[in-house]
Amino acid sequence: MNVLVVFDHPRRKSLSGAVLEQFVLGLEESGNTPEIADLHAERFDPRMPVEDEPNLSGGAQSYTEAVQREQARVERNDAVAFIFPVWWWSLPATTKGWIDRVWNADWAYGKQKLTLDRALLVGLAATGSASFKKRGYTTAMETQLVVGVMNFCGITNARLELLHDTLEGDDERQALLVKARALGRTFAD
Template sequence: MNVLTVVSHPRTNSFTFAVANRFVQGLKNAGHETEVLDLHRSGFDPVLWEADEPDWSADHKTYSPEVETEIERMKKHDALAFIFPIWWYSMPAMLKGYVDRVWNHGFAYGSSKLHHQRVLWLGLAGDSLEHFEKRQYDKMIAHHLNVGIASYVGIPNSKAEILYNTLGSKEGHSERLLTQAYDLGLHYAEFKGDASSEEK
């Protein structure tokens, strides 16, 4: 399997990148190929301007050179993974801008859907599972990613995975999270889409 791994964090020495590196190691050890797209270091502009505004009157549109480049990059892979910190119970603006601009009309939805068979959303949360469960933030995030985004663009297997307490200092906790990230890469081809990803 050829996986496009998209990472969104302003610092390469962040725990997000440590998780991404361990995830990629798992992918490779399982025999998969992967390309890592670092949205910040690539210089990607998350702001949607007129050139990339969806044209509802046409089946296809030629978008800006930057977006067309990213569309071609996505076409080279048959699976996707996104690794990012959870800020304000959602993805960072950089990643949201990538989805807004690249997963565009005529490519990801409308006259055409994405060909990718699976996507993993790997979010890092500074708080605990109990905090997220208290107000069902975990379910909200999973529903948004699996149904609002992945199902809408035709991806049949979508899984939202959250690593909790990423700011915690308990001995061995960080290494356990990194092992979890490695296992997600190692068993990437085995996960089934969450039940919440099915349209009701």
């Protein structure tokens, strides 16, 4: 399976970057072919220019070259994974802007939906799962991201996986890296 891995963190040499590397190794170990979209390294502009605004009137639309390149990238893959730090109980702005611009009307939703087989959202959260559960953050993120974005765009096999306690010690971080690799290995199961 060809898997587009959308990575969003300003520093590749971070825990998020290490999770990306382990996830990709897991994908490769299970026979999948990853393609990494490193939004910061590639300097993707998340702002919506007029040319890429959704045309909800139903007429034909021609997107900017930047969006067409990203749409081609999505189309040549069978599935998508996102790896990102959880900021304000959601995706970082660059990932949100990538979705806003690239997954546009009548290409990803509306008359035409995405044909991706599956999606996995891997969020790195500084706090523990108990804190997320107590405040309902996990449910809110699943509703917003899995139901409101992935399912809405036609990806019915989608889920959110949160890696908690990212600010803890080396043992905890190592366990998160082991889990990231396992997520890559079992992605296509």
